[in-house]
Amino acid sequence: xxxxxxxxxxxxxxxxxxxxxxxxxxxxxxxxxxxxxxxxxxxxxxxxxxxxxxxxxxxxxxxxxxxxxxxxxxxxxxxxxxxxxxxxxxxxxxxxxxxxxxxxxxxxxxxxxxxxxxxxxxxxxxxxxxxxxxxxxxxxxxxxxxxxxxxxxxxxxxxxxxxxxxxxxxxxxxxxxxxxxxxxxxxxxxxxxxxxxxxx
Amino acid sequence: xxxxxxxxxxxxxxxxxxxxxxxxxxxxxxxxxxxxxxxxxxxxxxxxxxxxxxxxxxxxxxxxxxxxxxxxxxxxxxxxxxxxxxxxxxxxxxxxxxxxxxxxxxxxxxxxxxxxxxxxxxxxxxxxxxxxxxxxxxxxxxxxxxxxxxxxxxxxxxxxxxxxxxxxxxxxxxxxxxxxxxxxxxxxxxxxxxxxxxxxxxxxxxxxxxxxxxxxxxxxxxxxxxxxxxxxxxxxxxxxx
Numbered sequence: 361x362x363x364x365x366x367x368x369x370x371x372x373x374x375x376x377x378x379x380x381x382x383x384x385x386x387x388x389x390x391x392x393x394x395x396x397x398x399x400x401x402x403x404x405x406x407x408x409x410x411x412x413x414x415x416x417x418x419x420x421x422x423x424x425x426x427x428x429x430x431x432x433x434x435x436x437x438x439x440x441x442x443x444x445x446x447x448x449x450x451x452x453x454x455x456x457x458x459x460x461x462x463x464x465x466x467x468x469x470x471x472x473x474x475x476x477x478x479x480x481x482x483x484x485x486x487x488x489x490x491x492x493x494x495x496x497x498x499x500x501x502x503x504x505x506x507x508x509x510x511x512x513x514x515x516x517x518x519x520x521x522x523x524x525x526x527x528x529x530x531x532x533x534x535x536x537x538x539x540x541x542x543x544x545x546x547x548x549x550x551x552x553x554x555x556x557x558x559x560x
Numbered sequence: 561x562x563x564x565x566x567x568x569x570x571x572x573x574x575x576x577x578x579x580x581x582x583x584x585x586x587x588x589x590x591x592x593x594x595x596x597x598x599x600x601x602x603x604x605x606x607x608x609x610x611x612x613x614x615x616x617x618x619x620x621x622x623x624x625x626x627x628x629x630x631x632x633x634x635x636x637x638x639x640x641x642x643x644x645x646x647x648x649x650x651x652x653x654x655x656x657x658x659x660x661x662x663x664x665x666x667x668x669x670x671x672x673x674x675x676x677x678x679x680x681x682x683x684x685x686x687x688x689x690x691x692x693x694x695x696x697x698x699x700x701x702x703x704x705x706x707x708x709x710x711x712x713x714x715x716x717x718x719x720x721x722x723x724x725x726x727x728x729x730x731x732x733x734x735x736x737x738x739x740x741x742x743x744x745x746x747x748x749x750x751x752x753x754x755x756x757x758x759x760x761x762x763x764x765x766x767x768x769x770x771x772x773x774x775x776x777x778x779x780x781x782x783x784x785x786x787x788x789x790x791x792x793x794x795x796x797x798x799x800x801x
Contacts, residue, residue: 395564413582420585427586438593463612470611474664475717478622481658481666482633482715485626493629 497557504554507547514540609692616720616757617662618692622712623683623753626656633715637755637763638689645694645784646753647768648674648681655799657683661690662718673794678779679735679768680787681753682794694755697762700780701741703727709745709767709776711754721745723776732769732777740777741765747776 518540521528528536609618623634623646634650636659644659651657657669667687674681701707705725712718723745731740747754747770756765756778765778787793 417582420583423585424583427589430589434589434593441594467612470613470663471717474660474662477664477666478624478633478660478712478715481660482624482631485624485631485658489626489629489631 497554500550500554500557504547504550507543507550511540511544511547514543611663613662615692615695615761616708616710616755617718618690619694620710620712620718620755621659621661621667621689622715622718623650624658624660625651625654626658627653628655633712633750634752635711635750635754635767636683637710637753638693639696639788640693641688641690642685644683644685644689645755645766646681646683647679647766649679649768650752651681651683651797654797659683659685659689665690672797674797675787675793675795676735677787677793678738678783679733680766680779680784681797682787694763695761696785697758697760697764697781699764700782701725701756701758701764705764706759707743707745707764707778708757708759709743709747709751709754710757711747711751711767713748713751715750721747726775729777732771738783739780740768741780742775742777744774745776746774751776 518536521536522533609615619638621636621638621644623636623644625632625634630653632650634646636644636646636650638644651672651674654672657672658666659669660666667685667689669683670686671684672681673683703725706722707725708720708722710718710720723743726742726744728739729742743756745756745767747767751767752769754767755763756767758764763784764781766784767776767778769777771777
């Protein structure tokens with residue numbers, strides 16, 4: 361160990377003698393400088409990148425600011441529209457209330473008129489039935505009157521026959537009397553039926 | 561030293577990678593911030609009808625039976641443009657049947673069919689009854705269901721009453737086959753043939769009778785559907801007189 365140390369001392373001593381220290385420093389300097397060059401280059405690159413990015417950030421910031429301003433303007437515009445629409449909504453709601461009231465009244469009127477029409481049609485149909493019934497009664501009354509007239513005519517003819525000088529057999533007179541009686545019975549029955557119905 | 565350089569390069573790379581965190585440029589703003597409406601006011605279940613009347617009112621008609629020396633009234637409802645349902649006893653002994661819509665239109669019936677299965681009659685018309693027809697429910701109502709009756713009580717104005725289904729009951733008139741349903745809805749003569757609607761506006765029965773306790777009786781929709789499906793059960797009603 362001591363030998364080594366001694367040897368080193370002796371080598372160092374011999375280098376100090378043989379080679380001046382300045383010439384040794386010149387030989388090692390280029391090898392130790394390149395990292396710093398790299399560092400400086402990197403720092404320069406970083407600086408350039410930073411400048412670029414700062415510029416880019418500034419540009420984007422301005423764009424965002426412009427858009428925020430535009431959105432703000434749009435928001436105010438929309439807010440005004442909303443306020444206007446709310447006012448319009450209130451006004452329209454008032455109109456709707458009025459229209460609903462008018463519609464309710466109109467519906468009520470429609471139902472009332474429809475009901476009146478229905479009642480009128482009921483009355484018309486009832487009146488029509490009454491007219492038909494009356495017409496029927498008139499027809500029957502005319503028929504009954506006609507039957508009674510024929511009965512009266514038959515009795516007059518029978519009386520005239522009996523009073524005439526013409527000779528009739530008893531059978532002929534009896535048949536004639538029977539036919540006149542039948543005619544009068546039918547007429548009286550039709551008349552009594554009519555009177556009963558009229559009494560109702 | 562090389563380690564220092566490597567470290568520095570790594571630090572620079574890391575610093576530069578931070579540049580990727582720059583926000584993107586803003587995109588273009590939309591041209592219109594107001595969304596388009598998804599539903600028209602004229603659509604949906606709460607939509608208004610053309611004249612403010614409900615579908616139930618529009619499909620319900622007043623039936624006038626011009627008989628032999630009498631006139632009676634009842635109620636019916638449109639199944640389609642030319643077919644309506646009412647009660648058999650409403651058109652009994654008829655000579656002429658007329659129906660009148662809620663807005664006063666009068667329409668003459670062309671044919672009428674009845675059945676012995678229930679107090680139901682089907683009337684057809686040549687002229688259209690209108691554009692609103694009954695939505696027939698698939699099932700009968702059950703006890704405690706709320707129902708609405710739309711009709712012309714006493715032949716008067718079109719009116720609406722509500723009630724609750726009390727449950728199944730034997731036919732108080734003894735004429736129907738099977739059971740009928742009793743409700744608390746108050747009806748009057750003239751209400752016969754009125755549609756009974758559930759809370760969704762579907763027809764669940766047809767009014768045909770009442771008792772002294774003011775309970776009304778309805779032919780359930782299942783019976784009505786059976787009659788509509790089995791037309792052989794319907795017999796044409798001959799005009800009397």
